[in-house]
Structure formats: structure tokens, C-alpha cells
Amino acid sequence: MQVRTVMITKAIVGLVLGVVVLAVPGIAASLFGVTLDAGGALAFRLYAASALGHGCANWFARNSGPSEARRALILGGFVYDGIGFVVALVAVLSGAMNPLGWLAVILYLLLTVGFGYFLVR
Numbered sequence: 001m002q003v004r005t006v007m008i009t010k011a012i013v014g015l016v017l018g019v020v021v022l023a024v025p026g027i028a029a030s031l032f033g034v035t036l037d038a039g040g041a042l043a044f045r046l047y048a049a050s051a052l053g054h055g056c057a058n059w060f061a062r063n064s065g066p067s068e069a070r071r072a073l074i075l076g077g078f079v080y081d082g083i084g085f086v087v088a089l090v091a092v093l094s095g096a097m098n099p100l101g102w103l104a105v106i107l108y109l110l111l112t113v114g115f116g117y118f119l120v121r
Contacts, residue, residue: 003070003118004063006111006117007058007077008058008059009110009111009114010115011056011059011062013051013055013107013111014052014054014055014058015051015052015055015056017048017051018048018050018051018052019052022045022048022049022052025041029044032098032104054080057073057076058073058077077115078112078116078119081108081111081112081115082108082116084108085108085109089105092104
């Protein structure tokens with residue numbers, strides 16, 4: 001596995017999810033069995049901004065060589081996706097998200113492991 005592969009995966013996921021959630025937060029949330037009021041839609045759109053930012057950063061850094069900046073992106077991805085994994089897992093186990101939420105859990109876990117691998121390597 002190459003760090004480029006993890007960064008491209010993170011970029012695609014972030015950019016696609018970011019655009020969808022930004023455009024139609026209520027529909028995106030409903031797929032996971034979550035309903036949003038106005039405050040929830042705002043928070044979900046702020047998540048979309050973060051996902052888009054991470055996606056762009058990873059896309060534009062995908063071909064970079066070893067550097068402190070690339071290591072910072074790897075560490076940021078590890079922390080972001082690690083926290084996302086825990087939050088999504090708790091949401092699914094508590095019933096806050098429907099079984100489709102397992103997709104988010106698995107995706108966050110894979111990205112966490114991917115970034116973690118290159119963090120300790």
C-alpha cells in the first residue's frame with residue numbers, strides 16, 4: 001500500500017460526501033436514519049466543509065514526497081478519522097444511526113488504519 005492510495009481515497013470520500021451533505025443535508029442524514037432540525041442541518045453542513053477541506057488537502061498532496069507537511073496531513077487524517085470511527089461506532093451501537101451507519105464505521109476504520117500505518121512507518 002502507498003500513502004498516495006490512502007490520500008486519494010480520503011480525497012474522493014471527502015469531496016463526494018462534502019458536496020452531497022452540503023447540497024442536501026436532510027436527505028444525506030435520512031439515509032442513516034437521522035433526522036435534522038435547522039441546527040442539525042447547520043452542523044452537518046459544517047461537517048461538509050471539513051470533509052471538503054480534508055478532501056482537497058489530500059488530493060493536492062497525493063503526489064508529494066516525504067516531508068513535514070505530508071506527515072502533518074497523515075497525522076491530521078489519523079486523528080480526524082480515528083475520532084470519526086469512535087463517534088460513528090457509538091452512534092450505531094446506541095441506535096442513533098440505522099445499520100447503514102456501519103458503512104461509516106468501516107470507512108472511518110479503514111482510513112484510520114491506513115493513515116496510522118504511514119504514521120508509524
